[in-house]
Amino acid sequence: xxxxxxxxxxxxxxxxxxxxxxxxxxxxxxxxxxxxxxxxxxxxxxxxxxxxxxxxxxxxxxxxxxxxxxxxxxxxxxxxxxxxxxxxxxxxxxxxxxxxxxxxxxxxxxxxxxxxxxxxxxxxxxxxxxxxxxxxxxxxxxxxxxxxxxxxxxxxxxxxxxxxxxxxxxxxxxxxxxxxxxxxxxxxxxxxxxxxxxxxxxxxxxxxxxxxxxxxxxxxxxxxxxxxxxxxxxxxxxxxxxxxxxxxxxxxxxxxxxxxxxxxxxxxxxxxxxxxxxxxxxxxxxxxxxxxxxxxxxxxxxxxxxxxxxxxxxxxxxxxxxxxxxxxxxxxxxxxxxxxxxxxxxxxxxxxxxxxxxxxxxxxxxxxxxxxxxxxxxxxxxxxxxxxxxxxxxxxxxxxxxxxxxxxxxxxxxxxxxxxxxxxxxxxxxxxxxxxxxxxxxxxxxxxxxxxxxxxxxxxxxxxxxxxxxxxxxxxxxxxxxxxxx
Amino acid sequence: xxxxxxxxxxxxxxxxxxxxxxxxxxxxxxxxxxxxxxxxxxxxxxxxxxxxxxxxxxxxxxxxxxxxxxxxxxxxxxxxxxxxxxxxxxxxxxxxxxxxxxxxxxxxxxxxxxxxxxxxxxxxxxxxxxxxxxxxxxxxxxxxxxxxxxxxxxxxxxxxxxxxxxxxxxxxxxxxxxxxxxxxxx
Numbered sequence: 155x156x157x158x159x160x161x162x163x164x165x166x167x168x169x170x171x172x173x174x175x176x177x178x179x180x181x182x183x184x185x186x187x188x189x190x191x192x193x194x195x196x197x198x199x200x201x202x203x204x205x206x207x208x209x210x211x212x213x214x215x216x217x218x219x220x221x222x223x224x225x226x227x228x229x230x231x232x233x234x235x236x237x238x239x240x241x242x243x244x245x246x247x248x249x250x251x252x253x254x255x256x257x258x259x260x261x262x263x264x265x266x267x268x269x270x271x272x273x274x275x276x277x278x279x280x281x282x283x284x285x286x287x288x289x290x291x292x293x294x295x296x297x298x299x300x301x302x303x304x305x306x307x308x309x310x311x312x313x314x315x316x317x318x319x320x321x322x323x324x325x326x327x328x329x330x331x332x333x334x335x336x337x338x339x340x341x342x343x344x345x346x347x348x349x350x351x352x353x354x355x356x357x358x359x360x361x362x363x364x365x366x367x368x369x370x371x372x373x374x375x376x377x378x379x380x381x382x383x384x385x386x387x388x389x390x391x392x393x394x395x396x397x398x399x400x401x402x403x404x405x406x407x408x409x410x411x412x413x414x415x416x417x418x419x420x421x422x423x424x425x426x427x428x429x430x431x432x433x434x435x436x437x438x439x440x441x442x443x444x445x446x447x448x449x450x451x452x453x454x455x456x457x458x459x460x461x462x463x464x465x466x467x468x469x470x471x472x473x474x475x476x477x478x479x480x481x482x483x484x485x486x487x488x489x490x491x492x493x494x495x496x497x498x499x500x501x502x503x504x505x506x507x508x509x510x511x512x513x514x515x516x517x518x519x520x521x522x523x524x525x526x527x528x529x530x531x532x533x534x535x536x537x538x539x540x541x542x543x544x545x546x547x548x549x550x551x552x553x554x555x556x557x558x559x560x561x562x563x564x565x566x567x568x569x570x571x572x573x574x575x576x577x578x579x580x581x582x583x584x585x586x587x588x589x590x591x592x593x594x595x596x597x598x599x600x601x602x603x604x605x606x607x608x609x610x611x612x613x614x615x616x617x618x619x620x621x622x623x624x625x626x627x628x629x630x631x632x633x634x635x636x637x638x639x640x
Numbered sequence: 641x642x643x644x645x646x647x648x649x650x651x652x653x654x655x656x657x658x659x660x661x662x663x664x665x666x667x668x669x670x671x672x673x674x675x676x677x678x679x680x681x682x683x684x685x686x687x688x689x690x691x692x693x694x695x696x697x698x699x700x701x702x703x704x705x706x707x708x709x710x711x712x713x714x715x716x717x718x719x720x721x722x723x724x725x726x727x728x729x730x731x732x733x734x735x736x737x738x739x740x741x742x743x744x745x746x747x748x749x750x751x752x753x754x755x756x757x758x759x760x761x762x763x764x765x766x767x768x769x770x771x772x773x774x775x776x777x778x779x780x781x782x783x784x785x786x787x788x789x790x791x792x793x794x795x796x797x798x799x800x801x802x803x804x805x806x807x808x809x810x811x812x813x814x815x816x817x818x819x820x821x822x823x824x825x826x
Contacts, residue, residue: 284711287718287771294767298774305775309735315777 158348161341162199162356164224166191169198171231172432175238176425178417185370185378192363193429195356196406200436201227203333204485206340210333215307217340224337263379274386278355281396286347288354288398295324296400297350300332304339314494326494328486330440331400350398357402358395361409361604362386368413369611372420372558377616380546385607390600400441401597407437407444408572409604411451412565416612419561424474431478438486443601445486446575447568448479454567462560508582517587521580524591529599546614553615565609569602718768725772727813728789737777739785740769741805741820743797765791782807782822790818 173193177186205223213219287293302313313332314325331353338349362382370378385391395402414430417423434451437444452475460468511517554562576598583590714720732738744762769791770778782788782805790807792798795816802809807820 280711283713285716285718286713287716290767293718293771298767298771301771301774302777303775306735307775309775312735312737312775312777315737 155348157341157343158338158346158352161202161224161338161349162352164228165198165202166194166356167198168194168201168224168228168231169196170194171228171235172197172201173429175235176429178421178423178426180421181371181417185367188363188367189371192360192367193410193433195360196364196403196410197429197432197436199334199353199356199403200330200407200432200439200482202337203330204439204482206333206337207329207485207489210303210310215303215310217343220337220340263376263383267379267383270383270386274392277392278358278396281393282351282354282398285396286351288350288396291400292350292398295327296331296398297335299329300335300339300350301345303329303332304336304345311493316495324442326490326496327400327441328439328444328489328494330436331403351396354395354398354402357406361402361406364406364410364413365604365608368417368608372416372612374616374618376618377611377614380617381607381611384543384611385604388600388603390596391603394597394600399597401601404437404440404444405601405604407433407440408447408601409608411437411447412568412605413608415451415455415564416558416561416608419564420558424471427471427474428478431475431480432482433478434475435479435482435486439482443572443576443598447572448483450568450571450575451564452476452479454571455564458560458564458567507584511582517581520587521577521591524580524595525577528591528595543610550615550617550619552613553619554613558612562609562613565605565612569605569609572602573599717764718771721768722772724815724817725769728811728817728819729773731811731819732773732776732787732789735775737779737785738773739782739788739820740766740778740780740791741782741788741801741807742766742791743794743801744791765793782820786821788820788822790816790820792816792818 170190170193173190177189177193181189202224205227206220209220209223287297299313303310306312316325334353335350338352339345342349362385365385366378366382369381410433411430414426414433418426418430430451434444434448438448452472455475456468456472459471463471576595580587580591580595714723742762742765744765766778766780769789773789778789779785787810788805788807790798790802792801793816795812798816798818799809802818802820806822808822810819810821812818
């Protein structure tokens with residue numbers, strides 16, 4: 155168990171150092187710590203898995219080499235961090251509105267949030283006790299592959315045997331999750347179920363952390379807590395968090411990329427775009443959907459930037475984004491071309507059948523019907539948050555400052571186009587449509603859910619703003635001073 | 641409904657403005673004090689509602705889905721399957737490929753496409769075998785493999801199936817798990 159903790163700690167510190175170096179210095183206090191830890195967990199595990207992959211390719215499957223590589227990377231990041239470390243600028247602590255404190259809103263929200271966190275934690279533990287190997291994809295695809303990569307030693311390429319085409323239908327899925335698991339097992343020395351469970355737990359915490367910290371920075375603490383509440387009380391999110399599948403890491407990287415783009419649009423700090431490129435690349439290293447996401451994040455942000463700041467600035471931003479993205483894409487590209495077999499989704503296609511599928515109106519109807527039912531259901535809601543989502547802006551209203559519009563449009567477009575991409579995949583799928591929809595649509599929608607929550611609470615007014623607005627009757631005001639972000 | 645429409649119209653979350661007591665409960669005001677709701681209080685009421693709502697969702701989820709109390713760890717389908725394969729793992733090589741035979745076989749050919757493979761039971765049993773025996777790769781065929789793993793739900797059929805496929809039993813590990821070799825290889 156101690157080795158599991160050591161393995162995760164090394165990853166989190168490595169990722170945390172990278173995030174700490176690239177986050178704007180003006181972000182301070184608890185939201186900074188939360189953002190650093192959340193980004194650090196996801197990015198750290200991603201970097202460690204890439205290091206494990208390169209280690210496997212270049213040196214071999216030795217666990218000693220893996221540990222040396224991990225410690226070497228940590229030492230390099232520590233050296234860079236301390237060499238470039240600058241003192242934080244002196245900024246007066248944020249001025250809290252007296253009204254928001256007097257209403258005891260924070261106490262109420264904190265108490266409610268603590269209760270929900272406790273229940274979510276109990277749910278997670280209960281679910282992993284019941285299914286310590288996770289749900290179907292976890293053991294059929296991800297952990298079977300991890301076991302072969304771990305135990306196969308010199309024969310690790312057996313993990314890409316064509317037999318997996320028969321079983322999982324996704325033999326070309328990238329290796330962030332399996333290699334993170336393998337890395338943990340190499341530290342422990344055996345195939346401990348604590349490792350995949352720990353990874354799932356870390357990514358779940360990181361999703362909640364990045365949602366809350368980015369809204370805390372961009373909006374307010376109250377808004378961050380409410381968004382955290384909505385996210386944690388999504389039944390399917392909780393169930394999926396304990397499924398030990400790759401959808402949770404993927405939704406983290408989607409969310410982190412969009413959060414970093416929103417932060418960039420508010421601060422114009424280009425280092426955030428490097429981080430955004432890195433997280434988009436990590437999404438591509440997690441699942442095939444991540445490749446589409448990385449492409450869309452780059453292109454959409456470029457187009458929106460061009461319309462707001464001109465093409466020259468747009469190319470400058472895109473090149474900064476690519477600094478983070480390209481190293482990861484090179485690894486993904488090598489994996490796809492030299493290691494993995496092709497996906498059945500691609501290899502079983504031909505133009506004639508694809509056109510036949512695209513021109514079949516019944517497929518559109520079936521997809522639409524599934525979209526409505528899965529979108530509405532999203533995992534057996536007890537009380538559907540649609541009610542909450544409708545009520546919230548009625549109470550508080552919407553709010554978006556002029557400089558925040560490009561970020562919001564980018565996020566909105568990326569999410570919409572991602573959904574469009576998913577639906578197009580269903581349209582041309584070589585599998586039986588009904589089966590393909592029923593086994594994956596809910597998970598695909600969930601991948602976008604935390605990002606949607608972030609966007610939603612980014613464009614709605616915060617409780618703090620609403621109270622102040624109500625008191626002063628001065629209409630909407632830019633309340634950046636009320637947050638820790640200047 | 642009328643009251644709800646009033647709330648939506650922005651006239652306040654006053655579900656029952658003629659019912660003073662209910663209004664006091666909603667905004668947590670003491671008797672004697674004005675129960676008039678201003679905008680900020682409506683916001684507060686909304687937040688209270690939201691907090692209660694999401695808490696209820698979670699409690700509901702927890703109550704319905706999580707019955708871990710009384711659940712014996714290690715009794716899930718995957719752990720039980722791993723226990724079944726414990727014995728045979730000792731005799732199998734550390735890597736490479738073995739064949740697979742079972743009394744639960746796919747009804748239609750190879751399983752490249754879902755529409756050609758709808759035998760869920762076979763898929764589950766084969767996947768459990770593959771997971772339990774990893775890092776060994778389990779081929780779903782028997783042809784071309786020196787060693788073949790047998791996974792039988794009904795052990796009485798094993799001899800008949802093995803003979804038909806030209807397999808010779810090396811050892812029966814119980815629980816329907818058997819190790820075969822090809823007749824010609826012995």
